[in-house]
Amino acid sequence: MKSIQVILPFHLMNLAGIGLTDDLKVEVDEPVCLNAVVDALERDWPPLRGTIRNPYKSTRRPLVRFFACGADISHNPLTEALPEPIQSGEEPLIVIGAIAGG
């Protein structure tokens, strides 16, 4: 298990009942990939189930984006290992809702 820092969008923090100023850390099974992080988030905060990945397709929701170490990794396979600074807890995995709509 590795302790991973995650930053979630406002609406998902609210939905999960996580304080907006809280540092969010989650214990993730190895190998640490996007799927493993989302699995851990859904395990610890069940209201998040299906909000980041489409539960019927197990794919990233189209308007959810993932950033790691300054790079957009939204199109990487969900099973690809996350960069080392994320794995070591040095950098957060950032989940954001795409800027779209009104």
Add this chain to the structure above:
Amino acid sequence: MTAVRVLAGTRKGAFILTSDAKREDWKVEGPLFAGWEMYHVKGSSVDPNRLYASQSSGWFGQIMQRSDDGGKTWNAIGNEFPYTGEAGTHMWYDGTQHPWEFKRVWHIEPSLTDRDTVYAGVEDAALFKSVDGGMTWKELDGLRRHATGPSWQPGAGGMCLHTILLDPVNPMRIYVAISAAGAFRTDDGGETWKPINRGLVSTFMPNPEAETGHCVHRIALHPSRPEVLYMQKHWDVMRSDNSGDLWTEVSDNLPTDFGFPIDVHAHEPETIYVVPIKSDSEHFPIDGQLQVYRSRTGGNNWEALTNGLPQSNCYVNVLRDAMAVDTLDSCGIYFGTTGGQIYCSSDSGDNWQAIVRDLPAVLSVEVQTLA
């Protein structure tokens, strides 16, 4: 002390409005689930403190919420609505076949006899049932698997199952309506379904009297006479006296028979209400005058109800799930608008007041009469 609780779903959250039986002074609480689209919030008639809510967003999908204390606290419940077996395909806008895909819950209908049993009407059109208070959902797939299913097409708002009516006398009978497939009835608890669209005429269709394909906007019944159904179709207000087997038009003198909601007075089963909207191209009242129309004869002989409603420069719409009635002796009628107003009449529609004026666009209105 008798009280009224109005549950309003809006584009940006839910609101709970409460009043005593006079319905003059209102307390407005919300937004709950701020920033989320709340398509529908509805309470159980078995346990009025049991509320269910459909919460969704284009970013994060469908969430379902439940309250067991009348809306003070909420908990997320099951939000997976898996189609049973192979989902199959339906007609797409371009005439090709398109896979059935879950998008959102439009309507929640709690059982009339068990607080833990609840139905959900979803887009793409299907009916789901939960018997554990919404923790898990199972599709009543006989509806989607009807032989006409592959020919169903979405309306402009998507292919949604937006109306669920539970027969209060015959627990095996359920009515649903789908845009734009039409109305359907089951007499065996949801195993098998029959289209009930005979008498409907939709001139935009190649066959205006086809078995399915009609854009039914809403159907309603009075609990004392569940075999009598009222319908607001895309165009036309309709009535059936035989559980939907045959419909007849009752639009009569309405200034336009386009609209979305239709509802029935709590104590007068022949008194019904609609909100005429100018046309399918112009979704607002004629001449900027917001008017509810009432028929006391089960259709036809419509009278305009305007007292307290804006009669100039009003260009809002009233959506299909945004009208409801209470069951107080002097029946209250309620509706919400896309301009964020919720109007109440505590005298069967004769006089209206705005409970609140500046909410986000109102998607749904339900009313609970609390002892």
